[in-house]
Amino acid sequence: MHDLAITGGMVHDGLGSPRRRANVAIEGDRVVAVGDDVGRARRTIEADERFVAPGFVDAHSHSDALPLMGQPQPFELLQGVTTEVVGNCGFSVAPLDDTSAAYVAEAWGDLLPGVAVAPGSFADYLDHASTTPDRRTTSGHSSTTGRFVSPPTARGVSSRRVRWE
Ligand SMILES: [Zn+2]
Numbered sequence: 001m002h003d004l005a006i007t008g009g010m011v012h013d014g015l016g017s018p019r020r021r022a023n024v025a026i027e028g029d030r031v032v033a034v035g036d037d038v039g040r041a042r043r044t045i046e047a048d049e050r051f052v053a054p055g056f057v058d059a060h061s062h063s064d065a066l067p068l069m070g071q072p073q074p075f076e077l078l079q080g081v082t083t084e085v086v087g088n089c090g091f092s093v094a095p096l097d098d099t100s101a102a103y104v105a106e107a108w109g110d111l112l113p114g115v116a117v118a119p120g121s122f123a124d125y126l127d128h129a130s131t132t133p134d135r136r137t138t139s140g141h142s143s144t145t146g147r148f149v150s151p152p153t154a155r156g157v158s159s160r161r162v163r164w165e
Contacts, residue, residue, distance in 0.1 A: 104117045
């Protein structure tokens with residue numbers, strides 16, 4: 001008996017195959033069967049009129065600070081994103097020295113409710129970051145080199161730079 005069956009959905013297998021109506025059986029964290037008859041399961045989700053697909057990879061999410069929020073932030077999972085890549089466009093919330101942390105808190109603080117931006121190493125960040133969804137984290141070059149360029153703000157576009165001492 002499987003752990004979970006998702007029945008009646010329109011399955012997109014993520015391999016380029018045409019979509020098809022099928023049932024999906026899951027054991028633990030693995031899909032073990034896809035087809036018309038996948039056997040019995042302890043729990044069933046009826047997915048009629050819905051799509052069933054592997055989790056999406058968001059390769060450019062800017063969600064670097066979300067894993068530092070005190071409460072779980074399930075909205076990525078609710079949108080089907082199971083893996084995301086952060087830090088890849090140059091900005092990350094680690095590593096930060098005192099000056100860079102102050103800059104990030106000022107420039108991005110309104111977008112980071114409940115996150116206390118603090119100086120720290122990349123290892124510190126990873127130690128405190130939640131792991132849901134699966135996250136591939138890189139250290140942004142701005143953070144690594146200490147060269148931040150201000151984002152556009154309500155006060156206008158700024159070209160201010162902060163350099164590490
Ligand atoms: Zn970006």
